[in-house]
Structures are given as C-alpha cells and as structure tokens.
Amino acid sequence: MHRLVPEKLVTVITTDVLEQRLVALVRRRGASGYTLLRARGAGSDGLQSGNLEIDTNLLLKVILPPDRMSGLLDDLNALIGQGYHLTVFVSDVAVLNHEKFERPMTT
Amino acid sequence: MHRLVPEKLVTVITTDVLEQRLVALVRRRGASGYTLLRARGAGSDGLQSGNLEIDTNLLLKVILPPDRMSGLLDDLNALIGQGYHLTVFVSDVAVLNHEKFERPMTT
Amino acid sequence: MHRLVPEKLVTVITTDVLEQRLVALVRRRGASGYTLLRARGAGSDGLQSGNLEIDTNLLLKVILPPDRMSGLLDDLNALIGQGYHLTVFVSDVAVLNHEKFERPMTT
Amino acid sequence: MSAFSNLLIPAVLFFALGFVARLIKSDLRFPPDLAKILSIYLLVSIGLHGGVELAKADLGEAVAAVVWALLLGLLLPIIGFGLLLATRRVGPLDAAAIAAHYGSVSAGTFLTAIAFLGSQGIEYERYPLIMLAIMESPAIVVGLLLASWSRGRIAKTAPERGTPRADHGNGHLGDILREAFTNGSVVLLIGSMLIGAIANPKAMESLHPFTTDIFMGMLCLFLLEMGLEAGRRFADFRRVGWALVTFGLAMPLIGGAIGVLVGDLMLGFSVGGTTLVGVLGASASYIAVPPAMRLAVPEANPSFYLTLSLGVTFPFNVVVGIPIYHQLAQMLAGGA
Amino acid sequence: MSAFSNLLIPAVLFFALGFVARLIKSDLRFPPDLAKILSIYLLVSIGLHGGVELAKADLGEAVAAVVWALLLGLLLPIIGFGLLLATRRVGPLDAAAIAAHYGSVSAGTFLTAIAFLGSQGIEYERYPLIMLAIMESPAIVVGLLLASWSRGRIAKTAPERGTPRADHGNGHLGDILREAFTNGSVVLLIGSMLIGAIANPKAMESLHPFTTDIFMGMLCLFLLEMGLEAGRRFADFRRVGWALVTFGLAMPLIGGAIGVLVGDLMLGFSVGGTTLVGVLGASASYIAVPPAMRLAVPEANPSFYLTLSLGVTFPFNVVVGIPIYHQLAQMLAGGA
Amino acid sequence: MSAFSNLLIPAVLFFALGFVARLIKSDLRFPPDLAKILSIYLLVSIGLHGGVELAKADLGEAVAAVVWALLLGLLLPIIGFGLLLATRRVGPLDAAAIAAHYGSVSAGTFLTAIAFLGSQGIEYERYPLIMLAIMESPAIVVGLLLASWSRGRIAKTAPERGTPRADHGNGHLGDILREAFTNGSVVLLIGSMLIGAIANPKAMESLHPFTTDIFMGMLCLFLLEMGLEAGRRFADFRRVGWALVTFGLAMPLIGGAIGVLVGDLMLGFSVGGTTLVGVLGASASYIAVPPAMRLAVPEANPSFYLTLSLGVTFPFNVVVGIPIYHQLAQMLAGGA
C-alpha cells in the first residue's frame, strides 16, 4: 500500500509580470519547490489573451505543509491588498512522497 | 486568519477548436473569469499531439458559485450529447478573495 | 440533475524526458486517456527553467477508476525508487460523463 | 526516372527524414508552435506570390480557373463520399467528414510539387495558386451538406437518436458557413493574395528575400515536421483498416487524374500547370478542413480523417503521387 | 495622396488584414510566441542598425538627440496626465498609467514610418533610432512619479485607504527604477545598439541578410499580428468610453506635432528625420511600459491603457497618423 | 590580440549581452520555444553544409576523422571521470553523468569558433563538421558504462541499496543504447548531412539564402539566449563548489589540448581545422547528453552537469577558450 499523505496545494493565477515576486515569496515561505504553467484567460483585470508579452498569465502551483501555507496566504493577501489581481485557491491533495515537501529549496 | 471560502472549480479538457464556444458559455453563465491552458493528450477521440493547429487541446478552468455551476454543467452535457469529446470534472476548492467570483465579467 | 460521479485524478510533475515512459505506464494501467501540460518550476532537482530542451517539465493528469489507480501509483513509486524526481499527488474529483473513464485507450 | 529525381529534392528528403525518425522511434520533435509558424509563413508567401501574378492575370483565364476550382471542390467530396460508403467500413457521418478533406488541398503537397517542377526546370502557370486559395471553402460546405443529409437519413432509421442532431445541424448552419469562409488559413491566403495584387510593386520587391529567397529552407523545415506527423499517424493505419487505407491511396489517384484532365482539357495549361491542377485534385487538406469538421461534425472520429489525410495520402502524394501526376500531365498536355 | 500611398505599403496592408480578420470574426490566430519572437527580431535588427549609425555619428548631434528624447519622454506624460484628468473619466492612478505610455514609443509604428519613407524614397537621419531606445525609461519614471503623487493626494482625501499604498510605493521604488532601466526590451535595444557600434564592421556585414534583407517580411508578419491584437482591443472601445477614445486620437496628434517641432526647430532634421521624431512623439508604447505599470501601479486598470495604446492609438498612427506627421514635417522642414 | 578580436565578433557580443542582462537582473527573456527553434535551424544548416562537403570528401581522410571523433568521444569522458573522482566532491554516478558531457560537443561553441575563424579570414577543413555529428553518441555510451560500473561498486559497498539500481541498469540498457543513437539532435544532424550529400546540387543552391546568408543572425540570437541561460546557471556556481568549477575550467583546456594534438598530428589539418578539433575536444554538450543522462542516470543531480556545462565551460570556451585553442593550433600546425 502507498502511504498517501494529505497536503495542501495552493494555486495562484495572475499576470506573469509578477513571476519573480511570487517565486520569491514561495522560496521565503520554505516550499520544497513550485510549478509554473503558462496561462491566459479573463477576469476583472480584462482579457489576458496570452499573445503579447504584456497580456500573458501564469498559473503557479505550490504544495506545502499546512503550517507554511498560512504565511504564504498572508503574503498573497497583502499583494491583493496592494491592488494586484490574483486568483488564489487551495485544494486538498494526497501526496505520494511525503517527505520531499518538507525540505525547503536550497537555491 | 484568512477566510477561505469553499467554491467549485470546473475543469474542461477538449480540442481547442471549441474555445470560442466554451468561453461564450462561461460568460453566459455569469462566471467572474476563466483560465485557459494549452494541453495535449489522448482519449477516445484519438491522439491530440499538440503539434498541429488541428490536434491541440485546451484545458479550461472556471471557478464559480455552486448555483451558477449547475447551468454550466447543463451546457457542457448538451455539447457531449451532440457528440463533442469533453472531459469534465468538478473539484472542491477554497478561495481566498471570495467576493470576486460573484461578479460576472463585464466584457 | 447531473450525475457527478467521484473519481481519482492523479497528477505527476517531472522532467519531460520521461514523457514516453509515463505515457506507456498510463496506457498499461488501462486509463481512458491522459492530458499533458508543459510546465517549468524548481524542486530538489534544481531549476527547470523551461527554456531549453533539457530543462522543461511536464505535468500529467490522469483520471482513472480507483482500482486502476493503485497500480499506477506502484509504477510511479518504482520510478521514484530508481532515483527519478517525481512530484505525485492525488485529488478527488467528480466527473460528468462517468462511463468514458472506464474504457481503456485503444491505441 | 522522374520519380527518382523527385526523391532527391531536399524538401522530399526532409519529409523522409521526419518519417524515418519516427519509425526508428527517435525522440526528435519540434516545439509545438514551429509547425504553426512555418505554416503561416508559407501561406503568406504563396499568397503574396499568387497576388502578384493575379495582378498580371488575364481576367477570362482567372475566372475559368476559379470556376474549375469551385467545381473540383464540390465534385471530389461527392465522389469520395460514394467510395467511402461503398467500403462499408465507416458510417455516413465519418464518410462525410473524410470526403470533405479530399475536396480541399494540401498546401505542403502543392509546394513540394512546385519544388519538383522547379528542380526540373519546368515552367507552370500561376493560376493554380489562385485555385489553391479557392478550394478550401467549397469542400467544407459540401462536407457539411453531406453530413446534414446523413443525419437526416440516420434520423429516419432511428428517430429517437436523430432528433437532437438534426436540430443542432440547423441551429448552427449559418455559423458553420461563415466559418468555412472566415477560416484562418483561407483569410491568410486570400488576404495575402489581395495584398500582393494591390501593394506598391517596388515595396513588394523589398519583400523578395523574405518570401522567395528563404522559402525553400522554410519549406524543408515544414516538411520535416510533416514527416514526423505523418510517421506518427502512419502507425495508426492498422487501426483504420485496409479498406480505408486503400481509399487513402486510390482517392488521390482519382482526384489527380480528374485534376490533370481539368488542367489540360478545360484550362489548357502547360505540362507544369496541368501537373499542379492534378496535385490540387489529388491532395487532401490538413489545415482548414479538420477543424471545420471537428466543429461541425463532432460525431465523426478525427482519427479516421487525420490518419488518412496526414498518414496515408500526404506521404503518398509527396513521394510517388507528384511524379505520377506529372507523367499523366506529360502524356496529355505534352502531346499538344 | 501621400495618405493613400501609405495604405499600399505591404506592412500597413498586413496590419489591415489582421484588423479585418478580427472584425469578420475569423479564427485566424498566431501561436502565442510568434509575436514575441518577431518583436525580439525587430528590436535586435533596429538596434544593430542604430549602432552602426551611432558609430559614425557626430557626437554633438547625438547628444542633442538624446537630450531631446529625454525631454520628450518627460514632457509628454505630463501633458497626457493633465488631459486625462480633465476628461474626469479616470482616476489619477489610471491617468498616470495611461500617460506613461504616451511618453514612450511604439517600435511597430516607428518601423512602419520607416517603411513609409522608404517606399517614397525619402531620406532620413539615423538619430531617431537612438532616440527610440532612450525614450522607454524616462516615460516609465515619470509615470511612477505621477502615480506616487496621486497616491499621496488620495491618501490625504481618504487617509484610511491611502496608507498602505503610499507605504508600498516607497518600499519598492528602488526596484521599480531599476526595472525601468533593465526592462527587457530596453536592454535588448540598447545592447544591440552597442554591439552594432563596436563590432567588427566586416562581421557586421555578414549579418546584413538577416537584419536587413528579410526585415520587411518580418515586419509584415509582426504588423499582421498587431492588427489582430488591435482588432481584439478595438472591440473594447465602447467599454473605455468616448472621452478616452478621443484622448487616444488627440494625444498622438499633440505628441506628433510637438515631435515635429522638436525634429525641425531643435534638431534641424530633414523632412524624413522630422517625420520620425513626430512619430516618436505620437506613438504609445505597448512593450516596455505596460508591464512596468502593471507591476508598479497595480491599482490602474490594464484594460484602459491596453485598449488605448493598442486598440486606438496604434491603428490611428499606422493608418492616418504617419502621413499626417509627414505632411506637417514637409510644411515645416520642407520649406527650409 | 586574437583574444580581443574574438570579443568583437557579434555572436560573442550577443552572448555577453545575454549574460550581462542576467547579471543586472533584467527581465529580458526569450519565449520558451525560441531556443529550440534556433537550435533546430542551426543543426539543419550545419548538417547540410557538412553533407555537401562530405560528398566531396576524400574517403580516407573522412574515415580517419570519424575514427578520431569516436576515440575522442570515448577517451575524454574517462579522463573527466578520473578527475572528478579525484576532487572527492561528487559520487561516482554524478561523476559519470558530468564526464559524459565532456566527451560530447557543444554546437554553439563550435559555430562561434567558425565565426571566429571567418572573422579572421582563416581557412579550415570541413571534416570537423562530420566529427561534430559523430561525437554525441559515444560519449553517451561511455557515460552509461561508467554509471553502470559505479552502480556495481556501490552495490558491493552497500548491497541492500544497490540491488534495485543494478537491476534497473541492465533492464533498460538496450533502450538506452538505442536512445544514444536515435537522439533527436543526432538524427537531425546526421540526417541533414545525408541530405546535403545526396540531394540534387542545384536544388541545394536554392537553400543557400536560408542555410548560409541568414546563418550568422540566427547564431547571434541563439547565443543571446545561451548567454541568458549561462548567466542564470552561473549564479549557481557557488552551490556546485569551487572544486567542480575548477574542473569546469580545467577540463576544456585538457580536452582542447588533446583535440589540437589530434587535429595536427593525427589528422594533419591546417591551423583552422586544428583549432576546430580543439574546440570539439574542449566543449561540453548541452543538447543530446543531458536528457540521456537524466533518463539513464536519474541518481545524478542535473544541477551539477547543467551548471558546469552551461554556466562554466560554455562561457569559458566562447570568450577565452577559442582564442587559446587557436593559439595552440598556431604554435603546432602553424609551424609546419
């Protein structure tokens, strides 16, 4: 049997202009890694057609232990408070190799 | 503490030929936005290698309040009934900035 | 009313060098299909910037009935045991057109 | 002889390289957008060339070419539909979707034929370029009509299943006709043609290095990718069955023969031009028609039409078809 | 007359093709990276050209051009800001973000102007190429200062809301200034210019086919895509409202007139060079400024500045603006 | 002198631009597919050139070049492996994976060397082009054998951990050897070479503008992106540690010296050709070997081999290595 261990998956969707800033937050909060996908879409910020350097979205996925998640959500909330357009949601997942998500990135 | 509010996330995977039609449905059903990712894969429809204009998939994500979700699922069901190949699934998520998902897109 | 039927969604994030091998596993385990997204990110394996042929990730999504999922997780565990860097997680989803996920791919 | 020299054209060799790479299971692959970028480049370049020629064209001859392009686009899918139903291997909706592809044209095959003629120093008329742009839309329309008719027939046999489909068919027909004429590649090709026809000739010359000098190299890369795709699809031929594969080989021969007859007898073209009309008749679309069918005939299985068009007919035409149509053209038009 | 001949430049015709394709709701679309690739190519090519010229430039004239570029980049956003506040349709933060775009430059418009001059055989000075590279950064800086000032004013009126914003504004100001000068397109343009200036001239010649011969074709593809984007944004003009659309038409005329005055009176350029300085004044950035504003003025609505810059001002300049600035330049500089 | 003039080659300057852009933390970035597209273009172009030369080659000399390419590809990883184990900073599996890179070749470095020779008007033999295509596969095979041997040793020391790995090693060995010879870039390079050798020479001429005229520009863009990547990886050098960084600087000097000796003494090449064989010896793969190692030696840490190959050895070779190998070649072959 596999030991599937519950974890939290935080997903953020926003303009890719924020990439460096989001990755810095994720590192600071001690995530073991992160995944970025290129996205497009629309929302209160208008259309993000994904065709130009200036209107492409990114979708960020971070799995992290619940205790570190809270700090990350604080940071994201602060960005929203500053006026940035972020779609943020949390899902419950069960991970296969549980220990790896405990070790913060070294670079 | 963050008020994480439960919402529904609807995911649709299908050929990107349907993009305009799916986006129109999502708008009509009053979603506050939507996100599109480029995808490839395989299924009953055969291989979608993603290399040609004619065999690329898209993955659509829409978060919307449960009452509007039902109508969207009706529409998607109707497309499946017409013969279109759609993979549709719903997940439970908890969103950070809850109010934004209540406001339908203005364009 | 829609009959939304619960299924399992397995997500794998790893280097795209493993694509052929992962797709073979998914086929062998009788999934009805699979979806691939191009990704980048970072983890214990270092940075995967997505800019070069040699440092791009993929994100694989497979919905499959719980009984077949277990075998797939075994295979993925074996890969991890061999030293491959895989991020694997399972989520609960509810699918719209339930029967389609029972039929293994024919090619 | 001429078949052999065809094989030594770089474009054809690159196609073969892609095909072989897939057969030996190489991990060679193109980034997903490269084929799309090359295809945009090719459509714009041939559009501009066609337009420059159009501007110099004789009106009567141009009209005749357009009319025959329309007729070929209408006639070939109907022949294809009949043959497919005769195989009894596919239902009428699959038959309609497949048939539509054969009324339309493959730009890659057409350009390979131009490289083939060029490498042998054979002259050709420019009207086939205009015909190329015309032939996408009628084939789509005929495909839709055949699908609509098939749905009606299915509805009669099994009324409980047919009703929603017929309804749907009517509901979006306007949309779908619009789609046939505003299809991206049709707009790109016809738009570029208009630009080539009306733009300042001196400014057009400044485009020459882009549209002409590097053209062959871009075509080689495109055919390399098409070889990869054909190799991938070719592996599926067992799944589509021998009857359909036979159709995928016979239909281009029929279309090619009809094309050659039209080019010589109806349009009075030279051997080169007649060969090109043969290629227009023989080749099957893999750009404009597949998405149109996916949208309008969702009941049809894309594996069938993509495997036949990309995995069977395309390699057949590129490797052996073109020299055959050229031979036919020579027998007919060369005697004149 | 000259306006009409502008319309027959292939680059402008391709822009129109993209625009029309969107209006007729064609599904024509470019792969998402093609615009980015073309934009990198164009920036590198004009950078190299500019650098080769820079190496030959008269130091005094080059310094004057740089100084006037800086002044234009500082002055125009302030004028724009005032006009926008006068419309009373947008708040000061939106006004700041929009105004910054008009102090900067659209490389696509500039290159279309060069194609326009080339098609008429009009000579031009090369200094505007240097000015183009200079004008991105000051406009960003002014935009940020205007936004900062606006936040201060908002904080006074509604102190409870303003505090966190002002804080934020200070907190990242250093970052944002750095961003203004290390912005990807600024680095690419200025870097290529330096390379063009210092590289071995013989080696530079080997780049000629790439940077010059195929340039017009690449520009045509780029403008085709920009036409598609402009068409997409144009549809939003109703949402931004007539007052703002009027601004998007008036501001380029004002900026163009100022630019023409600067080019003729201050820099003493010929008709061609003066036209180009007019275009620098008239055009609005759609590469470097939007991401800078998104990062630094998140409170501003991107729909406003993207619609105005891409959907209103860009098409206006490409189709009617350039001939107008040329006419103005002719009236002023042509008389000399 | 010659080192300085190397720095004024546009290709090298663009590399430096990318590198500097990353150091100043510019947000300049290429769309993810552009590097892949440029790399396909470069491989096809050099393959075609190599093939045209191959067709004219003297059989004896070509065979000697191929044999020495194989020997270099086998020898260099073994030297590298020994040196790496001697540093005591990495385990044997990491050492095997890193070493494999140094038996193979960096096409970007090789092309920069060609631009360097071209800019100084130095002639060179074409056989190194063939050697370039040959050298990917043997290095992969040696890397796998070294890894397999290391696993055996580890299994002896810690039998409970070793068993599954040794098993795995055997299980996929056939697959992995196949992979070494069907690797995408190997197929592309050797396939293009064959096409260049057998294609109709007149048709090959029509490819000239594509494969030759615009080549330098494409190379500049490619090196710009490689500069960005090298800059990104360079930042990791602290993590890999000084011992490994020293290896990344010493190994190209050793490989370069061996290459120069082979080029002059064994193959009797001119200064130009000898320089190129030096570059083949000195450079480390960043296309074919990394994915092969990731697949076959998953236990090795990719950060090590990517940082060394892209972040240390590549910039070293491009900026200072090439002039050094040229100097060495001149001392040896120039005297003859």
Ligand SMILES: Nc1ncnc2c1ncn2[C@@H]1O[C@H](COP(=O)(O)O)[C@@H](O)[C@H]1O
């Ligand atoms: N309801 C939604 N469902 C899915 N994605 C959304 C939704 N709303 C916004 N997004 C995504 O989040 C991005 C930013 O949204 P916004 O903050 O509304 O401007 C949009 O461009 C979309 O890609």
Ligand SMILES: Nc1ncnc2c1ncn2[C@@H]1O[C@H](COP(=O)(O)O)[C@@H](O)[C@H]1O
């Ligand atoms: N079991 C599955 N798991 C994940 N994705 C799937 C699955 N089945 C189908 N898909 C995706 O949905 C698309 C359409 O599937 P289908 O309707 O089976 O042709 C495929 O191309 C895949 O990308």
Ligand SMILES: Nc1ncnc2c1ncn2[C@@H]1O[C@H](COP(=O)(O)O)[C@@H](O)[C@H]1O
């Ligand atoms: N905590 C995490 N959250 C999201 N994605 C991750 C996480 N850790 C690793 N990944 C992804 O999985 C890939 C492989 O991770 P690793 O096995 O840690 O090298 C990385 O390149 C990331 O894209």
Ligand code: NA
């Ligand atoms: Na046809």
Ligand code: NA
């Ligand atoms: Na301006």
Ligand code: NA
């Ligand atoms: Na080497």
